[in-house]
Structure formats: C-alpha cells, structure tokens
Amino acid sequence: MPIKQPMRLALVDDHTLFRKGLISLIKMVCNDCEIVFEADNGNDLQLKLNKQTIPDIILMDVNMPFMDGFATVEWLNKNYPQIKVLVVSMITKEDSIVRMLKLGVKGYLCKDVEPNELGDALNAIMDKGFYYTDFITGKLVHSLQKIDTQNEKHSGIRLMNDREKDFLKLACSELTYNQIAAQMYLSPKTIDGYRDALFDKLQVKSRVGMALYAVKYGLVQL
Amino acid sequence: MPIKQPMRLALVDDHTLFRKGLISLIKMVCNDCEIVFEADNGNDLQLKLNKQTIPDIILMDVNMPFMDGFATVEWLNKNYPQIKVLVVSMITKEDSIVRMLKLGVKGYLCKDVEPNELGDALNAIMDKGFYYTDFITGKLVHSLQKIDTQNEKHSGIRLMNDREKDFLKLACSELTYNQIAAQMYLSPKTIDGYRDALFDKLQVKSRVGMALYAVKYGLVQL
DNA sequence: AAATAATAAAGGATTTTAACTGTATTTGGT
DNA sequence: ACCAAATACAGTTAAAATCCTTTATTATTT
Numbered sequence A, B: 001m002p003i004k005q006p007m008r009l010a011l012v013d014d015h016t017l018f019r020k021g022l023i024s025l026i027k028m029v030c031n032d033c034e035i036v037f038e039a040d041n042g043n044d045l046q047l048k049l050n051k052q053t054i055p056d057i058i059l060m061d062v063n064m065p066f067m068d069g070f071a072t073v074e075w076l077n078k079n080y081p082q083i084k085v086l087v088v089s090m091i092t093k094e095d096s097i098v099r100m101l102k103l104g105v106k107g108y109l110c111k112d113v114e115p116n117e118l119g120d121a122l123n124a125i126m127d128k129g130f131y132y133t134d135f136i137t138g139k140l141v142h143s144l145q146k147i148d149t150q151n152e153k154h155s156g157i158r159l160m161n162d163r164e165k166d167f168l169k170l171a172c173s174e175l176t177y178n179q180i181a182a183q184m185y186l187s188p189k190t191i192d193g194y195r196d197a198l199f200d201k202l203q204v205k206s207r208v209g210m211a212l213y214a215v216k217y218g219l220v221q222l
Numbered sequence C: 001a002a003a004t005a006a007t008a009a010a011g012g013a014t015t016t017t018a019a020c021t022g023t024a025t026t027t028g029g030t
Numbered sequence D: 001a002c003c004a005a006a007t008a009c010a011g012t013t014a015a016a017a018t019c020c021t022t023t024a025t026t027a028t029t030t
Helices: A016-029 A042-048 A069-079 A094-102 A115-128 A134-153 A162-171 A177-183 A188-202 A207-216 B016-029 B042-048 B069-079 B094-102 B115-128 B134-153 B155-159 B162-171 B177-183 B188-202 B207-216
Strands: A007-012 A033-039 A057-060 A084-089 A107-110 B007-012 B033-039 B057-060 B084-089 B107-110
Touching: A007 A016, A007 A042, A007 A115, A016 A033, A016 A115, A033 A042, A042 A069, A057 A069, A057 A115, A069 A084, A069 A094, A084 A115, A094 A107, A094 A134, A094 B134, A107 A115, A107 A134, A134 B094, A134 B134, A162 A177, A162 A188, A162 A207, A177 A188, A188 A207, A207 B207, B007 B016, B007 B042, B007 B115, B016 B033, B016 B115, B033 B042, B042 B069, B057 B069, B057 B115, B069 B084, B069 B094, B084 B115, B094 B107, B094 B134, B107 B115, B107 B134, B162 B177, B162 B188, B162 B207, B177 B188, B188 B207
Parallel strands: A007 A033, A007 A057, A057 A084, A084 A107, B007 B033, B007 B057, B057 B084, B084 B107
Antiparallel strands: none
16 A cells, blocks of 8 residues: 655745744644645745745645746746645635636635634645635626626627627638629628628727627637 | 524536435535525526525536526626525636636535535535635635746747837837837838748747737736 | 608729749848 | 848738718608
8 A cells, every 4th residue: 555645845935924823733634644835925035935845735825926826837837847835815805716726826825714714625625636616616706707797888789680690600700792692692882781780889990809709708718 | 582584595417316415415414494496507596586585505416508607707796796606617727717606606616525525614604604625725816926937838928028028018009010119210111021920930920919818917907 | 551660782993912923222241 | 141031011902891971661650
C-alpha cells in the first residue's frame, strides 16, 4: 500500500497575523501537511519559489501590495502550472470571483469560513482537483445569466421578427447574401430588405457590426 | 406552524417509458409530491400548461422532437418565469450544459443518476433554489477557461504578427478598410495585404468570418 | 369595404470587399 | 556582401455589400 505523501502547502497573504492564524488552523484540521513557505505577496512568492519549495497547493489572497492575486495566479499559470491555487479572500465581488475562476483557481473561500471547511477544501483539491462551494457556483451561474438578462433590456432584440432572426443567424457566417436568400427560399432583394431593417433596428452600419451585435447579445453562439 | 404544501412536479420527455420510470422513482424518494402533468415535448407542454397546472418544478429532457429543451426553457422563461426547471438528460456535452445554465435552469442531472440524488436535487431546488453538482460546476468552470486554452491550440493566433493583430481589432468594427488604413497610418493597399494574410492564416473567407473568429478566440472583447 | 400594416420583391447606383499579380524597400542571417 | 524573408504598397477586376426608391400581395384593423 502506497505511503501517502504529506500535503505541501504555501501561503501568500500580506497580513502576517492572518497567515499565522491560518497556519495554526491548518495544523488542527490536517495532521499530515507541511508549510513549505509563506510570502507577503506575488513578488515575494517569486523569490521564495524554487525547485525545492514547490507546494501542491498555494493559499492565496487577492488584495496584496506590489503584486496582487490576479497577477500572481497568471504568473503561476505560466511558470508553475502544476501548482493548484486556493483563493482565501475577503472579496466576494462576483467579478473578482469569476475572474479568478477564469484564471483556473481550484477553489475560492471566504476568510470567515469554518476551519472544517478549509480542511474539506484542501482535501477535495488534492483528491478531485477542485472545491467549489454553492456560494461560488451561485455567483458563477448568476454571472452567466447576467449577460442574457442584460440583453432583454437591449432594445433591438424585441423589434426583430422571426424571419429577421433567422436571417441574422445566417448573416453570422461566410455565406453571401445571395446564398442566404437561396437557403431561406427568398429573393436576394428580400434579404436586402431584411438587412436594411436590421441595420436600422440594431443601430449598426455594416454586416460586421450586425454579426458582432448578434454575438454580443447572445442571439447566435459561436 | 405552516402546513407544507406538496411539491408540484411536471415531466417533459419524449420517452414514455423513461417518464413513467422516473415518476415511480420520484414517488419512492419523495413522499409528498404530486405529478401535475406529463408532456412529450415543448409543444405538448404548451398545451397542457395552464393556471390549474402550474408546477413548482419541471423535469425536462433536452433532445425532444418538434420543440427541444432549449426552446422550451426559453418559452417558459418568457411565459412562466416562476417555474423552476431541472434538466434530466443523457447529454453531457459541455456546450449543452452551459447553454442550459445560461437559460437559468436550476439543476442538471444525468439520466443515470442515483434515485437519492434525484430527491436531493428536488429538495435543494425547493429549499435554496438550485442544485448544481460538482460535475456541472466542473464543466462550467472548464468552459470559462476553455476560451483561453483553446487559443493556444488554434494555430492562427501564433501566426499573426503585432500589426496584423492591431488590424484585426480594428476590423472588428464598422470602419471600412480605408478608414482603418488611415488610423494605422498605412496605405489601403497594405491593409489589403493584411486582410489577405489573415484570411489565409485564420482560414476564413470574409471579414465577417474574420471578426467572428477574433471574438470566438478572445482576440477582441465585445 | 376601406385604410393600414406587414411582408416580399424589383431596379438602379455607388461603395466596399475580395482575389490576383507584381514591385520596391528593408531586415536579419551567414 | 549576398540571400531570403518580411514589409509596404500598386494596378486591375470581379464580386459583394450598401443605399435608395418604388411596387405588388397579403393580413389586420377599423
């Protein structure tokens, strides 16, 4: 039976007191882990990270002086993609969470989290690669939908009729208007009319503008 | 103390046998729920749904004849936004899952799910409004990151030089090539050359195709 | 039944885009 | 110094897109 390696952790947070507190909590919930180093911010991390000190997981703050969490995770992705990042931050802004998730962090915890959940998160990340709470998932799903609900507001969409929507989808391609006309069983001149109508309704001046509008407001998917 | 209302459910799935099986499972895991109706597809749902038959949750398939899950959820969002949708589908394609989540479905289960999890999902949706499994969350987070990692794969991007990238950004607008040339302090003929080069490198045949490529692979943001 | 609105389509003119071929000039490498 | 490449640009045609005006045919409303 394989000997379980101790979990190697590193902490990046500019608040020394919080860092020390976090370490003592980790020791309590996880009896087989090792803190390989602590850093005050991204710059400090770059200095302290080398072949001997590569951790499995880095617990990372977002707001830090000199080099913040976003820049640090980007740098880690480029230079040490194997290291997993668990964000531990006060920041609950949806945009920040989504931005971090886009950067590929494996979890995102609020600093007021229960010690046990911290342990769960670390184990889950080691075990299955990530730990996303309902809170994070909720934010994520909400941010996905935000785009669509914004759209409803956006005028042009309601003004379009079904044929025009069909045409718009086809216009977001490399077909010429003649080919679109053929596909829709309509005269090219009718297509001309649809285009003119949509230019007016969507407030665009070219087919490129129209196509980008359609993508922006989710009327066609790429 | 308030009397707990029974959970009102409806099923939309074109496979009668699966529907019936699902109902018997629901009866087993949930002793206080009522099936208000079943439908074969979205069209059928529209006929069967009225003031007397408004369910709390609709269990919805994705692939259905005549009117599929996407169209049906869109219609529900417009006409009965209070009804929560739980997708129960064989489809595990990331794009389908993300598209459904964008439409605001409250959960997404695979058809091979354990009966107990079905019960958990229904209760979670009634209780806190949603039920997203790790599988779904994983797909979601992955799709967020995909755009960036896909780029690396997609050849065209590496082949472009800086001037061509600048041009590409400007081409994703309603400027004519002459106007772009002026903005870049270049001859329109040089712009012609950039366009021809990019058409070749990105494998597109028109400015629309080029603009959509740029958006798809995150080279320009809308 | 008449007026109105929506849909489909035509003619004609102009601009923009696209495709192809070719030529100086510059730049990096050996 | 010489070769190869990348860069900037020109000419020519053809095709596609854009703009504008007008008309015939259905639906819808009054």
